[in-house]
Amino acid sequence: MTGFALWQRQILTIVSLEWKKTLFAKRGLWVYALAFLPALLFGINAIRVQNQRDAQMEIQRAAPNAAAVTAAIQTGMSVDDVTRKLVDDKVPFTKFKRRKKFEFVRYSDGTNTWELMFVEGKLTEKRNRDEARLSDSIRAFAGAFQYFFLRLAVFFGCVGIFMNLFRGEMLDQSLHHYLLAPVKREVLMVGKYLAGLVATIAIFCTSAALQFALMLGAHSSREVNEYLAGEGWAHLVSYLGVTALGCVGYGSIFLAAGIIMKNPLIPATGILFWEGMNWFLPTMLKQLSIIYYLQALCPVVAPLSGDIPEPLKLLATTAAPIAAPIAVMGVFAAAGMVLTFASIYVRKLEINYGAD
Amino acid sequence: MATNEEIVFDNVSRFYGEVLGVNRVNLSIPPGITSLVGPNGSGKTTLMNLMTGLVRATRGSISVRGIRPDESEKLFRILGYCTQFDSFPRGYTGFQFVHASLMLQGWDAKVAEAKAWQAIEKVNLVEPAKRKVAAYSKGMRQRIRLAQAIAHQPQVLILDEPLNGLDPLVRSETIALFREQAERGAHVIVSSHVLHEVDMISDQVILLANGYVVAEGAIRGVREEISDRPHQIVIRCDKPSEMASKIFQFDHVVEARIHPDFQGILVKTTNSSQFHKLLNRLVMEGINIETIAPADDGVNSLYEYLIGDEGAQK
């Protein structure tokens, strides 16, 4: 057996040797924690919203006048007026203070949840904090996906898993076993890369799907069915696709970094910074980052996170959206380029344990 | 010049930054058992790593039976290397370890399995092979690595200190294994610190010191060449000319040169132990000797270290 068929078989062997090592390693547990934390949050949220819905039903039964109370509460009223009204109509509420000046009253009138903000004793704002709306959940999902899952969880997961493939085995002093096999170094690299992909995609896509399911779990089946009949499934597929693409892109970068650099922290911080700056880069430079393409593929665009100071928001440049096929090709092209570059180094790779 | 049956080093040097690994090595190694012998840090491992492409030569070129070390796909079909690194991939059993490397040869799982068991049998590890390598004793780890190196019946077998940590019984079994491999016409290259550990089994030895090849050839030749080589000794004494005339009567003294300040003498002798006995007699005869020092201490002590007493007796 020679040439392509041999390579294929060798790659399969490497993948089957490696994927278990990355997926079931005890030292890789933190990757799971990182990946599944959002799912946990969505799960907690689902339970919370269900409870809240039950509480609202209860209020509808116990305080039939509640809706009228909401209409009666006007800005400018004092805390005492409002609470007296609520007490009269048997509407349960919670009251708390923030920083001396502010007071809040939170209650549900059976259909909506309200948060009333009092400044120096006067009602200034009535906020509808209805958490049971699906559209809000979809937006929250988009935000969590883009700002946490892609940029932090997938990113650091790939740092951990892909850098481990070469640099970790160097540190464990076991890389030479691979280098002493009749395998072209390039084939070895591709095999390890694919093994890393199998592991990361398995972890992160499972988590993304679970998050999506739990996010929907908070809502009534009628709403959910409506959403799924519309664009829901397409959203899920895109989210899974973006997750997988993220692994493809970041994976290639960190595999290369693990081969080329002795200290993987330097490239990781550098790239994190670069990707984080992406919003503020001119379009030309934007195209040199992975997150740009991933962002373009996200079905619901989350707004720039609220924590960023206003002046910086103005600096954010919006690039012309790119078509999905181009974005997908972009990520694959980037990954291909990075891997080609890394192959130059992997060919020169020497076993030099302990000297690092 | 490189026949396809030899391992050829052509003016190979390797530096680790400022540190010398090996320097200007020219060798051509025929099939059979070859021992690389030298003290710690003399460059044995470096030479082996160079042959297998784990490190790259700074200068010069290497060919292993006509294959360059960086052609890993071809090279490791015919080469098995048992390194000095005592580390294994995490969580493997002995069998998995051997099997995995055979799978990478591109063989069927069935074929690979059969070959793996064959090799494991050869090193007598059948029973522990199902256990995790991490729980092996040092000798067992050494042997499982040996099994992995010979599993694909390579034409070139490179073994870095393969006898380390083996008990005497296993040691002789292992040596028999080397013989068997050599008789098939394979290259077996073995490294060791101690010459007399390997000289009985070797067809030829290569002596290394400080990164240089200091001697190579059939073991007998090397030995004679070394013991024939005159030792130089500097003696500081009060009557050098008298002493010179006395010692010149002996055959083993090749040369005696009086130091310009007439306070010492440089002697070249082919038999240093006899010469030292002679010195004792001279002292009895009234010559005051201040100091005796070997003039070529480095090289001499190295040979003494390598060859031991056996060399001196012949």
Add this chain to the structure above:
Amino acid sequence: MAVYKRTYTTYAGPLTPPRTRFLVLPRYCYERLFQSRFLTGFLVACFFFPLGCAGYIYLVNNLSVFTSMGVPAPEFLKIDSSFFRFLMNFQGAMAYILTALIGPSLIAPDLANNALPTYFSRPFSRTEYVIGKVSVLFILLSIITWVPGVLLFILQVSQAGGDWLSNNWFILRAVVLGQVAWILLLSLLSVALSAWVKWKVVAGALILGVFGIGAGLAGIINSILRTDYGAMIDLSRIMYTIWSDQLNIETSTGLEPFEAWLSFIAVCVICLLMLERKIRPKEIVR
């Protein structure tokens, strides 16, 4: 049988006093750290900003230039709690970078080389070891955080006089308390994290990651669960809340000062527990 005369004796010279024995660790650490030119340079650079501030304070208090020209002194040119908060933020960030540079090499190498048994086979306890390692960072960070802060405060008092002092004495408390809390958090955290992993680089990644991922996680907790309590795991926000509260400045970090202090104490306790778990004089065999 040979009987040898016992000729060895135990060390009978002077010992370091037990109370200050932990200072041995910083002493040797600094010797090693300052061999790095980059680190020394960075430390020097940390003083540029306080020096600039000193100049600014002097300038603001000697605005006779303006009055002599008949122009009223501009309103924004005054030294108040906001000024000190900016100083604390800036020096706090520097302290963070310095921690990321030094922190990883504190305990991880000792673990990797199995050096703990060597330490504990001497009259040196686990507590002393931890205090020693923490003080390496704590002392260094003090020099660039609250010490210049206090000096600048004194400079301002000397320039502006007793009136300013009686109105703003709380700034001094804020600078000392706020910065000490911050550097205590940094040193404990980095020592604990570097005790938890063997590889220096991973320890470094953890120190960076705890802040980054903490902030990210805080964000999604808030957005998914629609609360403000997510901020309790965002370390930089915790500190910012504490500082602002101490300086009597209104902020909207989503945290009450009380909650921020609670988180702060929780983090410190967790770090101490981590250290208690990991700093053991036993050999770790893989």
